Amino acid sequence: MTDMIIFGKTKLADIVMQDRRALVLLPRFGIELGFGDRTVKQVCEDRNINTDFFMLMVNVFLNKKFFPDRKLKNVDIDMLLKYLENSHKYYLEEKIPYLETLIEEFISKVDHPATQQLEKFFHQYIVEVKEHLAYEDETAFPYAAALSEQIKKDPSNIADIDYHIGVFEERHDNIEEKLTDLKSLLIKYFPPSNDRYIRMRILNELIEFEDDLINHARIEDKVLIPIVEQLEKKIS
Numbered sequence: 494m495t496d497m498i499i500f501g502k503t504k505l506a507d508i509v510m511q512d513r514r515a516l517v518l519l520p521r522f523g524i525e526l527g528f529g530d531r532t533v534k535q536v537c538e539d540r541n542i543n544t545d546f547f548m549l550m551v552n553v554f555l556n557k558k559f560f561p562d563r564k565l566k567n568v569d570i571d572m573l574l575k576y577l578e579n580s581h582k583y584y585l586e587e588k589i590p591y592l593e594t595l596i597e598e599f600i601s602k603v604d605h606p607a608t609q610q611l612e613k614f615f616h617q618y619i620v621e622v623k624e625h626l627a628y629e630d631e632t633a634f635p636y637a638a639a640l641s642e643q644i645k646k647d648p649s650n651i652a653d654i655d656y657h658i659g660v661f662e663e664r665h666d667n668i669e670e671k672l673t674d675l676k677s678l679l680i681k682y683f684p685p686s687n688d689r690y691i692r693m694r695i696l697n698e699l700i701e702f703e704d705d706l707i708n709h710a711r712i713e714d715k716v717l718i719p720i721v722e723q724l725e726k727k728i729s
């Protein structure tokens with residue numbers, strides 16, 4: 494996969510053809526497949542999506558070296574929160590249930606005591622991921638949204654918000670790290686069995702999930718937190 498930089502005039506279909514990882518980003522912006530030969534700019538305009546923000550998120554996701562600090566620190570916080578919330582929705586409603594189905598299938602096909610360990614490990618991991626996402630959805634993101642709303646209305650009156658983004662920063666742990674252990678278990682330690690293809694499918698899904706989570710956490714740590722800190726300074 495080559496790192497590509499997309500522009501407004503790039504055809505959206507070409508991006509997906511060149512890098513399938515772009516597929517997961519489209520629903521986060523409410524874009525459905527079937528956009529013909531329309532360019533990024535045209536598709537964004539059709540759907541009332543901010544083209545610059547779309548390009549920024551896609552470029553950051555597809556190209557590890559692309560991280561324009563100045564541009565990122567100026568993104569609209571409401572747009573960013575929507576994007577992050579939609580990513581969570583995808584993890585919770587699509588990715589995790591699919592991974593669960595694959596693991597279940599694997600366990601039902603493989604007759605080996607190690608499957609119990611795998612099931613336990615995977616289950617613990619999912620519980621942790623869900624807790625992590627719930628904290629952000631229920632505490633950190635609503636706080637950021639409320640802060641932004643309050644600043645737009647009346648920056649001098651935020652006495653009722655009893656939280657600060659430093660708390661989130663402190664407890665924002667790496668949920669993708671444990672995925673490495675899960676991958677190792679399947680690649681290195683799980684004994685050979687008649688499970689070859691399903692094991693490969695699980696690994697592919699885990700690698701994709703890990704990539705997505707790393708990028709997601711990078712946006713939260715390096716973009717969301719600094720933006721919220723800037724907002725907090727306005728009211729302190």
Ligand SMILES: [Fe+2]
Nearest residue numbers: 577629709713
């Ligand atoms: Fe998150």
